[in-house]
Amino acid sequence: MLKLDDVSVGKNVTVNDLSSTELLRERMLALGLTKGARIEVIRKGPSGDPTVYNIRGAMIALRKEEASLVSVVPF
Amino acid sequence: MGLTFQSTQSCSLADIFQIDKKEQQNVIALAGNPNTGKSTVFNVLTGLHQHTGNWPGKTVVNASGKYKYNGSDNILVDLPGTYSLFASSAEEEVARDFICFGNSDAVIIVCDATCLERNLNLVFQVMELTDKVVLCINLIDEARKKNIQIDAKGIEKELGIPVVLCAARNGTGIRELKETVNKVAAGVMKPKPNTVLYDNNIEDRINSIKPVMEEYGRGINSRWLALRVMDGDKKLLESIFSNINPEVFKETFHTVRASEVQADKMNIRDEITKQLYKKAEEITDKYVKKDVSKSDRDRKIDNYITSGIFGIPLMLLVLAFIFWVTVSGANIPSSMIAGLLFRLEDKLTLLSNNLNAPGWLHGILILGLFRTMAWVISVMLPPMAIFFPLFTILEDLGYLPRVAFNLDHLFKKACAHGKQCLTMCMGFGCNAAGIVSCRIIESPRERMIAILTNNFVPCNGRFPTLIAVSSIFLAAKAGTGFGILPALSVTGLVIIGIAVTLLVSYGLSKTLLKGIPSTFTLELPPYRIPQIGRVLYTSIIDRTMFVLWRAVIVAAPAGIITWILANIYIGDLSIIGHTATILNPFAKLIGLDGYILTAFLLGLPANEIVLPILLMSYLSTGTMIEFESMESLRSILLEHGWTHLTALNVMLFCLLHWPCATTLLTIKKETGSIKWTALAAVIPTGIAIAVCFITSIIFRISGRA
Numbered sequence: 001m002l003k004l005d006d007v008s009v010g011k012n013v014t015v016n017d018l019s020s021t022e023l024l025r026e027r028m029l030a031l032g033l034t035k036g037a038r039i040e041v042i043r044k045g046p047s048g049d050p051t052v053y054n055i056r057g058a059m060i061a062l063r064k065e066e067a068s069l070v071s072v073v074p075f
Numbered sequence: 076m077g078l079t080f081q082s083t084q085s086c087s088l089a090d091i092f093q094i095d096k097k098e099q100q101n102v103i104a105l106a107g108n109p110n111t112g113k114s115t116v117f118n119v120l121t122g123l124h125q126h127t128g129n130w131p132g133k134t135v136v137n138a139s140g141k142y143k144y145n146g147s148d149n150i151l152v153d154l155p156g157t158y159s160l161f162a163s164s165a166e167e168e169v170a171r172d173f174i175c176f177g178n179s180d181a182v183i184i185v186c187d188a189t190c191l192e193r194n195l196n197l198v199f200q201v202m203e204l205t206d207k208v209v210l211c212i213n214l215i216d217e218a219r220k221k222n223i224q225i226d227a228k229g230i231e232k233e234l235g236i237p238v239v240l241c242a243a244r245n246g247t248g249i250r251e252l253k254e255t256v257n258k259v260a261a262g263v264m265k266p267k268p269n270t271v272l273y274d275n276n277i278e279d280r281i282n283s284i285k286p287v288m289e290e291y292g293r294g295i296n297s298r299w300l301a302l303r304v305m306d307g308d309k310k311l312l313e314s315i316f317s318n319i320n321p322e323v324f325k326e327t328f329h330t331v332r333a334s335e336v337q338a339d340k341m342n343i344r345d346e347i348t349k350q351l352y353k354k355a356e357e358i359t360d361k362y363v364k365k366d367v368s369k370s371d372r373d374r375k376i377d378n379y380i381t382s383g384i385f386g387i388p389l390m391l392l393v394l395a396f397i398f399w400v401t402v403s404g405a406n407i408p409s410s411m412i413a414g415l416l417f418r419l420e421d422k423l424t425l426l427s428n429n430l431n432a433p434g435w436l437h438g439i440l441i442l443g444l445f446r447t448m449a450w451v452i453s454v455m456l457p458p459m460a461i462f463f464p465l466f467t468i469l470e471d472l473g474y475l476p477r478v479a480f481n482l483d484h485l486f487k488k489a490c491a492h493g494k495q496c497l498t499m500c501m502g503f504g505c506n507a508a509g510i511v512s513c514r515i516i517e518s519p520r521e522r523m524i525a526i527l528t529n530n531f532v533p534c535n536g537r538f539p540t541l542i543a544v545s546s547i548f549l550a551a552k553a554g555t556g557f558g559i560l561p562a563l564s565v566t567g568l569v570i571i572g573i574a575v576t577l578l579v580s581y582g583l584s585k586t587l588l589k590g591i592p593s594t595f596t597l598e599l600p601p602y603r604i605p606q607i608g609r610v611l612y613t614s615i616i617d618r619t620m621f622v623l624w625r626a627v628i629v630a631a632p633a634g635i636i637t638w639i640l641a642n643i644y645i646g647d648l649s650i651i652g653h654t655a656t657i658l659n660p661f662a663k664l665i666g667l668d669g670y671i672l673t674a675f676l677l678g679l680p681a682n683e684i685v686l687p688i689l690l691m692s693y694l695s696t697g698t699m700i701e702f703e704s705m706e707s708l709r710s711i712l713l714e715h716g717w718t719h720l721t722a723l724n725v726m727l728f729c730l731l732h733w734p735c736a737t738t739l740l741t742i743k744k745e746t747g748s749i750k751w752t753a754l755a756a757v758i759p760t761g762i763a764i765a766v767c768f769i770t771s772i773i774f775r776i777s778g779r780a
Binding site: 045057 | 158161163189190191192193196344345348349352353355356359374377381382383387480481483487493517519595596597598599600
């Protein structure tokens with residue numbers, strides 16, 4: 001299964017499932033990471049982490065650890 | 076901390092969130108996502124007539140203000156900016172509880188026109204709670220610049236609530252917003268929110284629980300309550316249904332829950348959010364037209380600001396510039412305020428002589444209380460009044476989140492949050508303000524780390540001590556001002572402070588804070604031009620005055636105590652002298668002396684008075700004095716046996732020792748826990764003693780002490 005942190009910059013994907021729990025899951029949902037949501041990978045930070053994503057029109061940075069909890073499919 | 080079961084049980088939520096209002100006054104709540112310009116809308120509506128504080132028992136800002144429109148009096152309550160109302164953070168809980176229990180007559184939801192899809196999630200959630208909703212789509216000017224067209228009428232029809240397009244910054248649409256809010260609050264306009272319909276499975280269950288909710292739900296929307304029973308917000312339900320006999324309560328919920336065994340909380344929340352966002356997507360697809368080619372200005376800027384090559388050097392330049400402006404700009408006003416206050420002291424002395432006041436009273440009130448306060452104000456006020464507005468400008472510009480983004484990888488290695496670098500920067504201004512700013516870190520574990528380690532960045536109360544001592548012992552020739560060597564050594568100390576911060580952060584997260592939940596999501600808001608008026612207002616009122624006031628109330632009694640201790644003699648030594656003698660053997664062990672340690676102890680209320688107290692004790696003058704020149708300070712210190720080791724250890728101890736009383740009070744307020752406050756004092760003290768002990772051993776072994 002493809003994880004969000006494996007997607008390279010410039011690609012678009014859609015969310016398939018979240019494996020985060022509790023607080024982090026709530027936050028991810030609140031930011032709009034629901035099943036089927038489209039995500040664009042915008043850029044990586046100066047050392048390659050965290051990465052900025054376009055999630056429902058907002059620029060949200062996630063660390064590798066968080067992004068790896070989002071399974072995605074190519075758009 | 077926060078609301079215990081005890082306090083919520085007696086339905087104190089309703090008490091906390093009820094706003095005192097007179098008859099014919101309307102209470103209007105202002106909700107919205109972070110970074111939507113909500114505070115601008117708030118300021119435009121209320122002018123500068125606002126009152127800020129904290130929600131009782133919560134470290135969440137509570138701002139309210141008044142405005143009149145068309146003869147009706149409105150109290151506007153600014154709710155914390157949140158992405159959702161599911162109460163997964165203190166901010167979300169406050170926002171939700173206010174809409175639930177506050178007696179508001181209307182709720183304005185502020186949305187960012189450039190990011191409507193994400194914002195609509197919150198709109199739907201509020202619409203499930205109350206009918207009296209007005210949607211304010213803000214930043215419409217920014218949206219137009221980005222070629223985003225919004226069909227407000229269409230959205231209004233789709234949602235069933237009034238929609239107003241606004242650009243609060245230049246006042247566009249504010250009149251219409253006030254008009255609409257008045258109509259909704261007065262009941263002239265009755266919004267009929269089209270709440271999102273979930274799939275049949277969920278809707279069936281809502282309908283089966285609804286009757287019970289209607290009966291016992293204290294007038295709170297029964298559909299919303301039914302949803303909360305299903306996704307299981309226990310604390311909220313217990314507080315709402317506290318008027319039911321506990322047995323009936325248990326039974327009711329048992330039957331409700333038993334009927335939906337397969338429904339686990341996680342799946343329901345997922346499903347609900349998915350449906351809300353699906354609807355949001357539909358609406359934005361239909362009514363928001365975007366020209367993609369024009370919307371990438373921010374990305375172009377980010378190519379430089381967050382690039383691997385320019386990002387970090389640029390950030391260092393910006394921060395260095397701010398510190399330089401603060402330090403060099405503060406000198407003149409500092410000495411002016413000092414001059415003014417000390418002239419006033421002379422006048423007061425004259426007055427007390429004329430009134431024949433006894434010497435001890437003059438000593439306590441003027442040489443003790445007044446002089447200490449004058450000291451603290453003249454040292455603290457100017458740098459803060461310069462530093463905080465500059466910092467707030469960077470914040471409003473959208474630059475600070477990028478700094479956090481650029482540096483996050485370093486902080487991640489220390490198991491801390493990228494935003495901690497911002498709270499540390501704030502700490503350079505004042506550690507107490509730095510600790511308050513830790514609220515920007517949403518993740519509980521990383522917030523606590525940032526609070527406990529903030530003290531390792533030297534605040535502007537400690538900088539003068541570091542600069543004075545390093546100038547004396549490192550300048551090639553004393554009295555030549557602030558040379559390159561002292562500058563380097565102060566920089567070195569700051570770097571040591573940062574290193575200790577990261578080490579302690581790592582240690583804490585692996586030991587004491589293990590298991591406390593941690594999340595990382597960082598929104599990079601669009602770049603915006605800051606509003607200078609708002610910047611000055613919030614940074615002067617909220618930050619500078621807040622810190623100054625706390626410092627003054629702590630420093631005033633400390634001035635009295637210090638004066639008493641310095642002027643009561645037992646035998647031929649003052650109490651300070653005796654304390655120093657007792658502490659001396661231990662102090663020598665860590666390369667200091669008894670007087671230095673006593674000065675640090677007495678300087679607990681405010682770090683800026685450490686050096687004046689030390690000079691007072693060395694010279695047995697009985698009142699705090701400022702050194703006349705670097706040369707005279709140098710000779711006083713040398714006469715009292717200072718070596719390079721003493722100087723080094725005084726600087727290290729100053730950098731690493733316990734936080735000042737103002738900071739400790741703030742930590743107590745922010746964490747709500749004596750235990751964490753005690754740790755915030757014990758950890759740095761232990762480190763300071765250990766480090767100074769090691770340096771003195773090294774000096775002794777190498778024969779340099």
